[in-house]
Amino acid sequence: MGGDTDDEGARPLDVQGLDASSTGFEFVDLGAVPEVAARLVAARQGIAERRLVDELVGELGLVDVRHNERRLLGRLVWSARGRRMIELRDGAWVPGPAAPAGIPQLAGRTLDDLASQAGELKAFDTSEDALFRAFLAELVGEGERAARIVAIVAGAAIALARRRGDLDYDRGGQARLGIDADG
Numbered sequence: 001m002g003g004d005t006d007d008e009g010a011r012p013l014d015v016q017g018l019d020a021s022s023t024g025f026e027f028v029d030l031g032a033v034p035e036v037a038a039r040l041v042a043a044r045q046g047i048a049e050r051r052l053v054d055e056l057v058g059e060l061g062l063v064d065v066r067h068n069e070r071r072l073l074g075r076l077v078w079s080a081r082g083r084r085m086i087e088l089r090d091g092a093w094v095p096g097p098a099a100p101a102g103i104p105q106l107a108g109r110t111l112d113d114l115a116s117q118a119g120e121l122k123a124f125d126t127s128e129d130a131l132f133r134a135f136l137a138e139l140v141g142e143g144e145r146a147a148r149i150v151a152i153v154a155g156a157a158i159a160l161a162r163r164r165g166d167l168d169y170d171r172g173g174q175a176r177l178g179i180d181a182d183g
Contacts, residue, residue, distance in 0.1 A: 024062070025062055025065055025066075025069040025111065026110060026111045026112040026115075026160070027110045027111075027112055028060055028062070028110060028111070029102075029107075029108055029109065029110060030076065030103070030106045030109055030110060030111060030114075030153055031102040031103045031104070031105070031106030031107035031108060031109055032102045032107070033056070033073065033076040033077075033080075033102075034076055034077070034079050034080035034083065034085060034100075034101070034102060034103060035080075035085070035100040035101055035102045036056065036059065036060070037052065037056055037076065037077045037080045037085075037086065038080050038085035038086050038095065038096070038100035038101075039100050040052070040055060040056060040059055041086045041093045041094065041095055042095045042100070045092075045093075045094055045095065046092045046093070046094065047092060047093045048091060048092055048093075049088055049091050049092065049093065052077055052093050053070055053073050053074050053077060056073055056077065057070070057073065068156070072111075072152070072153070072156055075149060075152055076103075076149065079103065079147075079149040080100075081096070082149075083098055083101070084096040084097055084098040085098045085099070085100050085101065103147070103149060103150065105139050105140050105146070105147070105150045106139075106149075106150060106153060111153075111156060111157055111160055112160075114153065114154070114157035114160075115157045115158075115160035115161040115164060115166060116161070116166065117135070117138065117157070118131070118135050118154075118157045118158045118160075118161040118166070118167065119161040119164075119166025119167055121134050121135055121138070122166070122167050128158075131158065131167070132154065132155065132158060135154050135157070135158065136150070136151060136154050139154060
């Protein structure tokens, strides 16, 4: 597992079930990332603001993390801040007053399985907005307000489903028509 840092005395955290080194970012338990970030900050206080995502990538054993995946990890880190598990003081992360915890609506969920779930909803409606609303309702419950991070992850899952071809919608929200070369 990752965890090697330049900090003296730094030790790897127990992130059992989150080590994605053999499978990739799509298989990380997204609901647990804020908790892991908070435990990482508690174990290695004073991590520079811009280094926490890199430290988290190493802790999770991830390799070749794409820019959009790093951005999503960064947003999950800021979710830990918003939930007061960590605080940013003078450009360094320190533990916050709240106990480390995951995101219940995303607990045990990976980007891969969320993208598959989003792909199953493609028959719901041909509009991107209706698909997004239906997917959020599945994650948080019909009529419930979704936390911003849950909505961000839902959007990332829909984008992955689209890239994988699980959704046959273009950006305008129209169903794509498969027309062969003979017309």
